[in-house]
Amino acid sequence: MDQEETRRPPEMTAIVEPYVFETLRSVEGEEAVIQTTQGSLQGRIVGVQPDHVVLERSGGNFFVRIQEIVWVTLDVT
């Protein structure tokens, strides 16, 4: 590795899925089921950020990484 390369500051890369983000924003405030790679969570979507969603359940707020979401449904009847 040459000296030029070691002096370069670290770069941050963020994966944003713009359509997922926009769709999630459109259902903010709704009751939903979020299927993650670790199972499902059911609750109200109370916040949407480019990389995570805030889901409110009786037990409190869950901050779910969008990268770990498989699907979301509003079919909770």
Place this chain on the structure above:
Amino acid sequence: MFMRQNRMLIPLPEPSYADANAASAVQELLGGEFGEMSTLNNYMFQSFNFRDRKKFKPFYDLISSITAEEFGHVELVSQTINLMIQGTTHTGNVNNSPMQNAVDKRNSYHFIANAQTSRPMDSMGQHWTGKYVFNSGNLIQDLLHNYFLEIGARTHKMRVYEMTDNPVAREMIGYLLVRGGVHVLAYAKAIEVVSGVDMTKMLPVPDLSNDKFDTARKFEADGVHRRLYRFSEQDYKDVDKIWKGAHPDDGEPLEVIAGAPEGAPLPDLPPIPETFAPGVSIEDYRKILERLKRGANID
């Protein structure tokens, strides 16, 4: 005979996430060979079938008192499992497979046979059997068996504790490690009275004190490890001929308590519409209420 109270031994925390696979592991502590159903039924049948109980009353009283406590342990482990499974599936249109997350869980009985609740089975789904009951009728043999059974139960609890950090499971295990320790010591003392052999010198087995377990410590600080409950106000008083002296760990005096621990309210398990349980709609509920009122002549 037994009296029943609508309470469980200790409060359990409300879970914030579903943990069905850990609940399957906890099933071992309910319906496994060394689970609470085994301790309950061993002592229950030994107390029912006890010979010459007038002469050996302290031993009869001990086994009978512990039987009643074991009922509460079965209940506590069951409620732990119920709380841990909660939230695994979600509500939704049946055609959208709202129970799809259950298909890959370790145990299917929880989701197909039951409405996501405990069953009398072990961690591999093998159902509890009466063959786990040992009741030779020989007092020393039965006491020795109980001593071994409690030690086995304790080992299994320690291992399940190490398998999961689920807060509901750990609260229950912390408490039952302390209570199991009381029962091991009680049977060791009974064996000493009847045979002269001091089994307490071997304790604890495995050689790890309850103090190592975060959720057991507060119960020991409260003195739970020194108390033996009679679960009766009037009967089984001769337990104090065996449960007496000082606790080998801290030297504090052992005490026999008339009646039961104060206990805590039971969790109110919510309906799970996707399992059709309880399957009574709010409209049905109103009709039931109406019929009950009419039956009781209440306007």
